Amino acid sequence: MDRIETPPDVVIRRLPLYARSLRYLLQEDVRSVSSQELGERINVTAAQIRKDLSYFGEFGKQGIGYDVEKLLNQIERILGLNQEWPVGLIGIGHLGEAIARYEGFRRQGIRIAALFDSDPNKIGTDINGLTIQDDTHIERAMREQGVKLAIIAVPATRAQEVADMLVSAGVRAILNYAPMVIQVPENVWVRHIDPVAVLHSMTYYLAREEDKES
Numbered sequence: 001m002d003r004i005e006t007p008p009d010v011v012i013r014r015l016p017l018y019a020r021s022l023r024y025l026l027q028e029d030v031r032s033v034s035s036q037e038l039g040e041r042i043n044v045t046a047a048q049i050r051k052d053l054s055y056f057g058e059f060g061k062q063g064i065g066y067d068v069e070k071l072l073n074q075i076e077r078i079l080g081l082n083q084e085w086p087v088g089l090i091g092i093g094h095l096g097e098a099i100a101r102y103e104g105f106r107r108q109g110i111r112i113a114a115l116f117d118s119d120p121n122k123i124g125t126d127i128n129g130l131t132i133q134d135d136t137h138i139e140r141a142m143r144e145q146g147v148k149l150a151i152i153a154v155p156a157t158r159a160q161e162v163a164d165m166l167v168s169a170g171v172r173a174i175l176n177y178a179p180m181v182i183q184v185p186e187n188v189w190v191r192h193i194d195p196v197a198v199l200h201s202m203t204y205y206l207a208r209e210e211d212k213e214s
């Protein structure tokens, strides 16, 4: 069977969730799992899991389920997690410092490799063995280390200029925490994390409930 279709982005976004669930299963010493059981853990139907995985080849056998370790290895390979990814972090304020100190990234294939800020009081100080560099050095430092991934944790008003510097530095994927949509060329991936917008999408429901009660 030909499998030339490009997997949609929603499928790619689910793969890390499958991988995480499979890691938990391995920790629980579960060696084999059905798409039904895997789906229940992440609120996805068994049919959806089978369809998602079918973009990448044949996994598991009908009626037997998936070998947890093998499927995890395959998904990790698909996600490029058979290597470690260095990441540049820009903006070492409240959030940036917490990210720089977070040990969980390293355990999951992501290595914070370079820190940048524009505040002269922060430049030259160390966090977790890394020296905060002047953000005017982004291009040189990122190119020298071959860093293709970056995290933006600067105020919204500074996010676009930082994104422009990252693009000039050859960065191809940006995780943006600033509440501001940044413009980048087509060949650069951007994901936004906006906890305030997510909370507001729930305050909508709470406010309606309160209206009904009053």
Ligand SMILES: NC(=O)c1ccc[n+]([C@@H]2O[C@H](COP(=O)([O-])OP(=O)(O)OC[C@H]3O[C@@H](n4cnc5c(N)ncnc54)[C@H](O)[C@@H]3O)[C@@H](O)[C@H]2O)c1
Pocket: 090, 091, 092, 093, 094, 095, 096, 116, 117, 118, 119, 122, 135, 152, 153, 154, 155, 156, 158, 161, 162, 177, 178, 179, 195, 196
């Ligand atoms: N702190 C949170 O819980 C939180 C939650 C969600 C989103 N955010 C967003 O994350 C971003 C950072 O938040 P924060 O609380 O850490 O802010 P912060 O003010 O504590 O830190 C911002 C840091 O960015 C640096 N900076 C400013 N301009 C820069 C530039 N051009 N280049 C490099 N560094 C620069 C500042 O010197 C400072 O160290 C903001 O956009 C904020 O809206 C924060």
